[in-house]
Each structure stands twice: as C-alpha cells, then as structure tokens.
Amino acid sequence: MNKYKETFGVDISKNVFDVFGSTSGHNQFNNDEKGFKSFLKILSNNSIVAMEATGYYHYRLAQFLYKNNVAVSVVNPLSVKRFIQMKLAKVKTDKSDAKAICEYSLANDVPLYNAFTDVQAECLQLFRLMDSYLKKRTATKNKMHGEETLGIPSKFVYRSLKRDKKHLDKELAGIEERLLELVRQEQQHQLTLLQTVPGIGAKTALFLIVVTDGFSKFETGAQLCSYVGITPTTRESGSSVRGRSRISKVGNKKLRNLLFLCAFNACKYNRACQALYQRIVNKGKSKKLALIAVANKLLKQCFAIAKSGLPYDADFVSVLAEK
Incomplete structure (x- = not known):
C-alpha cells in the first residue's frame, strides 16, 4: 500500500522529537533548526515523514521538511489513537508513539502536507490570537457582571475591568482589520462571492x-x-x-x-x-x-x-x- 522507500513516524514535543523509521528504527533529535538538519541527513530519497497535528510543535518541522522537498504527512491524532487502541498496545512512550505513527502510515494512504503561504500562516496565527482574546473578553464581561451583582462594586475594580475590555475590543478590531487586508491580497473575489450567500458574514x-x-x-x-x-x-x-x-x-x-x-x-x-x-x-x-x-x-x-x-x-x- 505504501509506495515510499522508507516511512518515518515522528512524535514531537516542546524540546525533542522522536523518529521511528520503517527500516532504520528509532532516533531522537532536538526540536530546533539544528535538530531538523540532523534529521534531514538520515532521510533517504523517496521517503515520507508522518507526524500528528500537535498544535504549534509540528508546524516548524513540517514546513522545514516541505521546503527541503521531503514528502510530509500531518495526520489526525484521533485516527492514530484509534489505531493504537485497535492494536491493544499496553506501552505508551514517545518512542512507541513514533513507531505507531510509522505503522499507521504504512497501513493507510496518508494525505500529503501542503505548506502554508506566508499570508495563510499569518492568517491562522491571527485567528488563534483572536480566539484567545475573545475568551478573555468573555471572562472580563462575566467578571463585570459578577461585580455588578454585588450591589456596591468597587469603583477601582470596575474601572480596571472596563479598561481591560476596552483594550481587548481595540485589539480584536485590529486583528479583524489585518485579516481582511491579508485575505484581500489573494482572495478578494472569493471573499465577495461568499458574502452573497444569505446568512454568511464577513468573519x-x-x-x-x-x-x-x-x-x-x-x-x-x-x-x-x-x-x-x-x-x-x-x-x-x-x-x-x-x-x-x-x-x-x-x-x-x-x-x-x-x-x-x-x-x-x-x-x-x-x-x-x-x-x-x-x-x-x-x-x-x-x-x-x-x-x-x-x-x-x-x-x-x-x-x-x-x-x-x-x-x-x-x-x-x-x-x-x-x-
């Protein structure tokens, strides 16, 4: 099922990433530029590297390998988890997880990773930041409501919360403006078309x-x-x-x-x-x-x-x- 000469499974964390090759076995590298280059040296021609989508940690390695013409696949963590459960595995370590990702990739037709453009990458970062600020603003509004229900809220506390909410409102408006600017650079026509669908707004x-x-x-x-x-x-x-x-x-x-x-x-x-x-x-x-x-x-x-x-x-x- 797998057309590649060798398949590598990668389990990545903050400081290191464990690699398990279908023929070369286990290795470990630092999760930095130097570690990426060391890993690149052991990759043979016509290899594929599979890793789980793990928030921030997998992104840099995936981008690095893609730019160096290495076939990369970013797989759904839930699919790998179900695969491990199906095998009734009793051991869970970084090494065993890397091996499981390798075996999953050998057994399945995994999708190839397409690197983000600079605009796409910035847009995704902006959306993550927006989501974080929206949660903070909701928490601030709930806190303001809580203070109001006390009947005699502290003026100092209430003013501080109002300043915090005002600051978050300003930051969110700035993020939306920047997002609109970025998407218009590449997808203005599509952005206009989607908003013709009744019910679909700009955001x-x-x-x-x-x-x-x-x-x-x-x-x-x-x-x-x-x-x-x-x-x-x-x-x-x-x-x-x-x-x-x-x-x-x-x-x-x-x-x-x-x-x-x-x-x-x-x-x-x-x-x-x-x-x-x-x-x-x-x-x-x-x-x-x-x-x-x-x-x-x-x-x-x-x-x-x-x-x-x-x-x-x-x-x-x-x-x-x-x-």
Missing part, C-alpha cells in the same frame, strides 16, 4: 477561506462538512441500542461555532435553508437538529459558490450544493 467568509485554503483542500461539500464536524453520526446495534443521532464534533470547533451563528440568520433570509428548517421542525424534530442541518446546508452552499466562481443564485446553488 465567517474570512475564516472559511483561511482554513480551507480557498476551498482547494476539498473535492466535495461532504468532505468539507466532515472536516468541520457537522455531519450526523448514528449509534445503532441490534434491537436494543438506538442512540440519538449527533454531530461528529471531530473537526474545526471555531468554524463550527461560526456556522451555527450564521444558521440563525440563514433560517430567516436564505430560502433553501428556511425551507429545510421548517421541514425538519414540522416533522417533530428538535430545533437544534434543524439548525445543525441548516449549518450543513449553508456550508455546502458556500462550497458550491466557491467552486463555481459565481455569485449566489437561489436556484442554481441548490443544484450544486447537493453534489
């Missing part, structure tokens, strides 16, 4: 473009919905197990939350989404389930618009969205 359009690399990472709308994590999962077994259908939630949480917010507006102003929502509710299903279906529909509409390169048309996009 969601921005985020969609960034995380999907202009929708180039996906071939179908169904693949995109699976990535976001708004596809239903069913739990049934025999005659006794009849679990409730739920969304998978294995995907991009931030994008999923934005789409749910957009779904409320889509139910009012998007003809296809409105009809879908009413049809599900009229069947006696919950409103939450109907909103999930609307979010799914909305995402497929965005995919259809991005791939067609045409502005939203209620009749035309409905046909494309079903594909």
Whole structure:
C-alpha cells in the first residue's frame, strides 16, 4: 500500500522529537533548526515523514521538511489513537508513539502536507490570537457582571475591568482589520462571492477561506462538512441500542461555532435553508437538529459558490450544493 522507500513516524514535543523509521528504527533529535538538519541527513530519497497535528510543535518541522522537498504527512491524532487502541498496545512512550505513527502510515494512504503561504500562516496565527482574546473578553464581561451583582462594586475594580475590555475590543478590531487586508491580497473575489450567500458574514467568509485554503483542500461539500464536524453520526446495534443521532464534533470547533451563528440568520433570509428548517421542525424534530442541518446546508452552499466562481443564485446553488 505504501509506495515510499522508507516511512518515518515522528512524535514531537516542546524540546525533542522522536523518529521511528520503517527500516532504520528509532532516533531522537532536538526540536530546533539544528535538530531538523540532523534529521534531514538520515532521510533517504523517496521517503515520507508522518507526524500528528500537535498544535504549534509540528508546524516548524513540517514546513522545514516541505521546503527541503521531503514528502510530509500531518495526520489526525484521533485516527492514530484509534489505531493504537485497535492494536491493544499496553506501552505508551514517545518512542512507541513514533513507531505507531510509522505503522499507521504504512497501513493507510496518508494525505500529503501542503505548506502554508506566508499570508495563510499569518492568517491562522491571527485567528488563534483572536480566539484567545475573545475568551478573555468573555471572562472580563462575566467578571463585570459578577461585580455588578454585588450591589456596591468597587469603583477601582470596575474601572480596571472596563479598561481591560476596552483594550481587548481595540485589539480584536485590529486583528479583524489585518485579516481582511491579508485575505484581500489573494482572495478578494472569493471573499465577495461568499458574502452573497444569505446568512454568511464577513468573519465567517474570512475564516472559511483561511482554513480551507480557498476551498482547494476539498473535492466535495461532504468532505468539507466532515472536516468541520457537522455531519450526523448514528449509534445503532441490534434491537436494543438506538442512540440519538449527533454531530461528529471531530473537526474545526471555531468554524463550527461560526456556522451555527450564521444558521440563525440563514433560517430567516436564505430560502433553501428556511425551507429545510421548517421541514425538519414540522416533522417533530428538535430545533437544534434543524439548525445543525441548516449549518450543513449553508456550508455546502458556500462550497458550491466557491467552486463555481459565481455569485449566489437561489436556484442554481441548490443544484450544486447537493453534489
């Protein structure tokens, strides 16, 4: 199944990364530029290096190898975890994890990594920072509300919290302005097109473009919905197990939350989404389930618009969205 001369599995942490080669065995290197170069020296021609998506730690190594023309795959940690559980492994170390990633890559057709452009990389950093600031602002607002309920809040504490919130508001506005500036450099046309979809705002359009690399990472709308994590999962077994259908939630949480917010507006102003929502509710299903279906529909509409390169048309996009 694997077409490469040698497959390497990498388990990476803050200071070091463990490597297990299908023929060369185990090695360990420092997680820095010097360690990257040392690792590069042991790689034979036609090798592939697989690693888990581990937040910040895997990114530098993946970018370094990609720029040095090494085949790289960044795999889903959950898939590797399930693979390890299936083998009933009793030992968990950095070395064993690297070996497991290697074996997983040998047994599966793992996707190749596409490096981010400088614009894409900065956009993702900005979104991570935005998410952090949004959480801080929510915490600050909750703290202000808590102080108000005391009846006689400390003026010093309340003013400090107001200054903190004002500062976060300013930073968030600056981040959104910078994001808009960056996306306009490469994807202005697509940004305009996505906002023609009733229910999709500028922030969601921005985020969609960034995380999907202009929708180039996906071939179908169904693949995109699976990535976001708004596809239903069913739990049934025999005659006794009849679990409730739920969304998978294995995907991009931030994008999923934005789409749910957009779904409320889509139910009012998007003809296809409105009809879908009413049809599900009229069947006696919950409103939450109907909103999930609307979010799914909305995402497929965005995919259809991005791939067609045409502005939203209620009749035309409905046909494309079903594909």
